[in-house]
Amino acid sequence: MCGFAAFFQPGRSFPEALLAGADRDLFHRGPDSAGRAAEPGWSLVFRRLAIMDPGSAADQPMTDETGRCTLVFNGEIYNFRKLRAELEAVGARFRTSGDTETILQGYLHWGEGVLDRLEGMYAFVLVDRKLNVALAARDPFGIKPLYVCQRGNQIGIASEMRPLFRVIDPQPDEAALAELVTFTWAAGSLSNVRDIERVPGGTLLTVSLQDGSIARHRFCDVLETLKVEDAITSDEATRVAEEAIETSVRQHLMSDVGYTLQLSGGIDSSLVAAMASEAAGRRVASYAVSLGDHPYDEGEFRQLVVERYGLDHHEIRIGGMEFADALPRAVRHMEGPVPHGGCVTLMLLCDRMREGSRVALTGEGADEMFGGYLRYGVWRNLARQDLLARFLPSRMLPPVWPFLGVKRLDGRDSAVYSAVYHNFHAMQALFPGLVPTPGLREATSARFRDFRDRLFAIDQVSYLESLLVRQDKMSMAASVEARVPYVHLPLARVANRLPRDIRAPGGVTKPLLKRIAEKFLDKRVIYRRKIGLWLPYDDWLSDPKGLGRYLDLLTDMDGRLRAYAEPAALSNVVARFRAGERRGIPSMWMLVNIEMWLRSLSKPGSAATTVHEPATNAVAPA
Numbered sequence: 001m002c003g004f005a006a007f008f009q010p011g012r013s014f015p016e017a018l019l020a021g022a023d024r025d026l027f028h029r030g031p032d033s034a035g036r037a038a039e040p041g042w043s044l045v046f047r048r049l050a051i052m053d054p055g056s057a058a059d060q061p062m063t064d065e066t067g068r069c070t071l072v073f074n075g076e077i078y079n080f081r082k083l084r085a086e087l088e089a090v091g092a093r094f095r096t097s098g099d100t101e102t103i104l105q106g107y108l109h110w111g112e113g114v115l116d117r118l119e120g121m122y123a124f125v126l127v128d129r130k131l132n133v134a135l136a137a138r139d140p141f142g143i144k145p146l147y148v149c150q151r152g153n154q155i156g157i158a159s160e161m162r163p164l165f166r167v168i169d170p171q172p173d174e175a176a177l178a179e180l181v182t183f184t185w186a187a188g189s190l191s192n193v194r195d196i197e198r199v200p201g202g203t204l205l206t207v208s209l210q211d212g213s214i215a216r217h218r219f220c221d222v223l224e225t226l227k228v229e230d231a232i233t234s235d236e237a238t239r240v241a242e243e244a245i246e247t248s249v250r251q252h253l254m255s256d257v258g259y260t261l262q263l264s265g266g267i268d269s270s271l272v273a274a275m276a277s278e279a280a281g282r283r284v285a286s287y288a289v290s291l292g293d294h295p296y297d298e299g300e301f302r303q304l305v306v307e308r309y310g311l312d313h314h315e316i317r318i319g320g321m322e323f324a325d326a327l328p329r330a331v332r333h334m335e336g337p338v339p340h341g342g343c344v345t346l347m348l349l350c351d352r353m354r355e356g357s358r359v360a361l362t363g364e365g366a367d368e369m370f371g372g373y374l375r376y377g378v379w380r381n382l383a384r385q386d387l388l389a390r391f392l393p394s395r396m397l398p399p400v401w402p403f404l405g406v407k408r409l410d411g412r413d414s415a416v417y418s419a420v421y422h423n424f425h426a427m428q429a430l431f432p433g434l435v436p437t438p439g440l441r442e443a444t445s446a447r448f449r450d451f452r453d454r455l456f457a458i459d460q461v462s463y464l465e466s467l468l469v470r471q472d473k474m475s476m477a478a479s480v481e482a483r484v485p486y487v488h489l490p491l492a493r494v495a496n497r498l499p500r501d502i503r504a505p506g507g508v509t510k511p512l513l514k515r516i517a518e519k520f521l522d523k524r525v526i527y528r529r530k531i532g533l534w535l536p537y538d539d540w541l542s543d544p545k546g547l548g549r550y551l552d553l554l555t556d557m558d559g560r561l562r563a564y565a566e567p568a569a570l571s572n573v574v575a576r577f578r579a580g581e582r583r584g585i586p587s588m589w590m591l592v593n594i595e596m597w598l599r600s601l602s603k604p605g606s607a608a609t610t611v612h613e614p615a616t617n618a619v620a621p622a
Helices: 016-025 080-089 100-116 162-166 174-183 234-251 267-280 299-309 320-334 342-353 366-370 379-391 404-409 424-430 440-445 451-476 489-495 511-517 537-541 567-578 588-600
Strands: 002-008 033-039 042-048 069-077 120-128 133-138 147-151 154-158 196-198 203-208 214-218 260-262 285-290 312-317 359-361 481-483
Touching: 002 016, 002 069, 002 133, 016 033, 016 042, 016 162, 042 069, 042 120, 069 100, 080 100, 100 120, 100 133, 154 162, 154 203, 174 424, 174 588, 234 267, 234 489, 234 511, 260 267, 260 342, 267 299, 267 359, 267 366, 267 511, 285 299, 285 342, 299 312, 312 342, 320 342, 320 451, 320 537, 320 588, 342 451, 366 451, 366 489, 366 511, 379 404, 379 451, 424 567, 440 451, 451 481, 537 588, 567 588
Parallel strands: 260 285, 260 359, 285 312, 359 481
Antiparallel strands: 002 042, 002 154, 033 042, 069 120, 120 133, 133 203, 147 154, 147 196, 203 214
């Protein structure tokens, strides 16, 4: 995994200050080596985290031996050995043993068709001197981030937004901000910043080096895999899903520098740990966040997995003070509000994991593939509420059960808002100008008739991306590569065709994955209430020396959110929270989180109104 920036403008030679600045912006993504390539009209900047073929021969930018194409690539291609064999069979010659050159040679032989053959996580920019174009592509699920900005015929493309801030003045995008205050994540092409687009997964950009124009092409839509085959039996579903998961886990073990495991104690990461341990045939290191004796901690379940597979296990204890100290750093690396507080703990965990390896396998994505959220267990109720909300004006309904859910929706799409757990009505009342208009979530929901298909589709193109970008940016803040075996296109092709009554029958969550897990895990790990990484935000915010130190940001005269709310109203909700009130007020955690991001938004090197973090982010072993 690595980081890159690419700049284009016909005939222009880009200044050293811009390229050196972009290099500094991306250093954390690739501390092992740096590289550049430049000609009139374009420049590429690259930082490498060496995972496959870590020697200098595989450094980037990489140019083929004819000099036609130059490539910068971030990610991993898990089927590269198969593709390499195919290419060698037709005469391709390789100088390296990693996956980067496979993309380069694949493009020379198959053109854009190479994208139909790649299986993995990736973002890349390739300059084709013969065709006088540059191609930029992002993997189908958007596991690897990619951003683009365009001002006239000047174009910037990068793994993170910070290098692009050197060519535009970063300002918050109010359309994105409206989604952030409701959903905690701005979906689709919304990057959080005006004039910067997050390139959708499965998209190819073709930049003309002659006139600076951009053509866009969707080469893969993951939702086209959502085609249910009702004839599949329960036994067959179990067999093909288990095989697909095991195959993906084995492929994700590909590394020339070893790997470790993120282990929460939940079924998803525990199953990855089990399969990885069996495939490795040796002792594997695992890492976890401990909340100590807090009820949300899952230590007893982690221990069951550790003992069964003999893992070399390490834990770091994180409390309110460590969380508060690290929050500014996490927000800065996220380049937006952190979509989940787990971003902070994940970043701190990766700081520790880096001591053992620079590659980590995670359990991210299982919920979106196998129906792991509460909404999949209660989908029938949600579907009824959705139907009633479309035809019954909520103002005519009494504020009592069973009409509370319908009144909460007030005509909104239940499949979309079932993922919103905070009091979004209170948030929108506080910021009446930041009410999101229908966007990617609603458009995705409208593509499908069955309610469960709508849930899976929205999760796989919206909520999942927030988790994937979180994994990328928080791990890369520590120069660690996070991998997501559940988010693999071959696996999605299997999971998304399974019968709905097998994958999400209602009443339970992830029944198919739990059935598979019985072969690998103690039932006490499998059949228990899902916790996830819930954190005691309100408790921590009540500590003025911990997370509560940031509440004053909301009431300061230079507070950024004050521009979107009546200042007195914002001060009032903070006062109510400090007085112990919790019901009927917006999420204080979300407000602090968004305010910190708005204050951090500035051009590199300029003075920003930010929150200083401690000089060290180390945490003590549990």
